[in-house]
Amino acid sequence: MQETLRNTLKKILTAIVRTLLRNGMSYGEFDQIARKCFVDVAFNYFAPEKKKQTVSNVAILTGLNRKEVKKMHELDTDQSEADGKQYNRVVRVLGGWINDPRFLRKDGNPRDLDYEGEDSFSDLVKQYSGDMPVAAMQKVLSNSANIRFTDDNKVRLLNHAYLPSDDPVEKLTILGTDASQLIETIDFNLTAPEEGLRFQRKASNPQVSAESIPEIKQFLQRKGQAFLEEVDLYLTQHESSKDPKVELSVSVFYHESDGENQEVEK
DSSP states (O other): OHHHHHHHHHHHHHHHHHHHHHTTOOHHHHHHHHHHHHHHHHHHHOOOTTSOOOHHHHHHHHOOOHHHHHHHHHOOOOOHHHHHHHHHHHHHHHHHHHHOGGGBOTTSSBOOBOSSSTTSHHHHHHHHSTTOOHHHHHHHHHHTTSEEEOTTSOEEEOOSSOOOOSOHHHHHHHHHHHHHHHHHHHHHHHHSOGGGOOOOOOOOOTTOOGGGHHHHHHHHHHHHHHHHHHHHHHHHTTOOSSSSOOOOOOOOOOOOOOTTTSOOOO
16 A cells, blocks of 8 residues: 555656756755645644644654644745636636627627626626736736737637646646646545545547647547536536535646656556
């Protein structure tokens, strides 16, 4: 069991460390974040039943000394929640533009929107982005090539899918959000009863012709985008202003590797 866990961790870290080294993060900084995560998870999820978690219990769980546990518990370094909120807001605005009849033409396609006024771009942002300023949303969507202004000064939707701009901060934020959600889903399914499992499937083939890759990518782009738009509409139909509410995410991703890049198991 422990050997399998170590191998699993090695595979996950190998993918992550490539990103860390490429973006200039040293092992020392990674080590501090790892210790902070161990302490936070121990405090938030592993408290004794019906009791408050203590520094001493966390020290036993994590193997860190009490002084280090206290230090890490009091350290506030997390900006990811704010970054993740912006990503979700952008996706919700695009989803509203694609699905809400107020922002659609008669043929069901997104219409060009006035910047201000009734059923305008400003209305769309205020309806679906929470408290994100309209100008800030406009900048994000312009940088990602999702929108442009027409000659008559209306806002036109160019791409339904949100693809981040060349801003590495935004791309890394999406990495943190999407990768953590996938791992959390797999972790949940490790212990959940059969009837409570979350949907987690993968189609894979180790003998695909390399010459077919461009065609396959186009196929998946069409089918994947259509599927996600259908899911987005379905989830929108089940929104509620009443509590309790939960946040749901469905992801589709494409991965390829060749024999030279696959790690040899030892």
